[in-house]
Amino acid sequence: MKISLALEQFFEHLLLERGLAPATLSSYQYDLKQYRGFLAAEEIEDIDNISLTLVEKFIDNLRKEGLNPSSISRKTSAIRTFHKFCLNEGLTETDPTESLVSRQPIRRLPKVIPSEIIDKLMNLPSDSTPQGMRDKAMLELLYGCGLRISELVDLALGYLNIEDEIMRVVGKGEKTRIVPLGSQALKALNRYLEMGRSNFVQLGADDKGRVFLNRFGEPLSRGGAYQIVKGYLKRAYPGKEYSPHTLRHSFATHILEGGAGIRTVQELLGHESIATTQIYTHLDKSYLREVVRKYHPRG
Numbered sequence: 526m527k528i529s530l531a532l533e534q535f536f537e538h539l540l541l542e543r544g545l546a547p548a549t550l551s552s553y554q555y556d557l558k559q560y561r562g563f564l565a566a567e568e569i570e571d572i573d574n575i576s577l578t579l580v581e582k583f584i585d586n587l588r589k590e591g592l593n594p595s596s597i598s599r600k601t602s603a604i605r606t607f608h609k610f611c612l613n614e615g616l617t618e619t620d621p622t623e624s625l626v627s628r629q630p631i632r633r634l635p636k637v638i639p640s641e642i643i644d645k646l647m648n649l650p651s652d653s654t655p656q657g658m659r660d661k662a663m664l665e666l667l668y669g670c671g672l673r674i675s676e677l678v679d680l681a682l683g684y685l686n687i688e689d690e691i692m693r694v695v696g697k698g699e700k701t702r703i704v705p706l707g708s709q710a711l712k713a714l715n716r717y718l719e720m721g722r723s724n725f726v727q728l729g730a731d732d733k734g735r736v737f738l739n740r741f742g743e744p745l746s747r748g749g750a751y752q753i754v755k756g757y758l759k760r761a762y763p764g765k766e767y768s769p770h771t772l773r774h775s776f777a778t779h780i781l782e783g784g785a786g787i788r789t790v791q792e793l794l795g796h797e798s799i800a801t802t803q804i805y806t807h808l809d810k811s812y813l814r815e816v817v818r819k820y821h822p823r824g
């Protein structure tokens with residue numbers, strides 16, 4: 526079978542049967558498009574002609590290009606999943622990745638924003654303009670509730686329970702979780718809903734009931750929200766590279782440092798496996814070592 530046809534069936538399977546989130550599906554499409562381009566350059570058009578040697582050559586090229594280990598691991602996983610699908614669906618009789626040996630990526634500790642910078646960040650948006658109210662609510666929810674950007678922009682008015690100070694969050698794989706609203710997040714959200722959001726509503730625009738809107742009265746896009754938050758992060762800490770996702774890392778780290786249990790953090794972040802959450806325990810241990818060295822007389 527032609528590789529292009531196999532990819533079409535695979536993407537349809539991911540969308541209709543596995544119900545992947547749009548961002549995850551987009552990641553698969555991006556990685557496998559790059560893989561398809563490599564195979565085309567090697568003049569390989571049929572899936573049965575893909576060998577283990579070719580797959581290894583593609584991965585080796587990624588390393589030579591200086592791609593970071595976690596990205597290589599993600600692309601390798603996408604390729605494995607694609608070939609396994611083709612074998613299971615009878616599109617081919619062999620899986621060239623079956624004997625592929627992957628190098629385990631080095632897990633880097635996620636960046637964390639210092640508390641004093643968090644305070645500075647939260648004071649940047651204006652409390653007196655609709656845009657400032659919206660932006661402040663966004664920042665407070667990302668940090669105060671540990672949300673992903675995609676979860677933030679998908680947040681609907683119907684997901685909010687202001688009275689009980691909780692909200693429903695739809696995460697990866699359409700999995701939902703209940704997240705409490707902290708006092709500062711709740712305060713900023715209430716101010717935006719009561720005084721700011723109506724200024725973004727436009728006649729004839731479909732806001733889809735989303736909490737955060739753009740100036741056209743439509744739901745704020747993931748890319749739009751990313752750029753807004755990124756801009757504030759640059760202003761809060763010039764010269765330091767922080768991404769909006771760093772706010773989620775900071776939420777997890779700071780709540781662990783405050784005494785929360787790892788199972789609680791797992792639930793709040795919506796991690797399916799506790800192994801994903803355990804990366805933050807390493808950060809916490811680093812913090813504890815720093816405290817001992819700073820305050821113990823023989824530290």
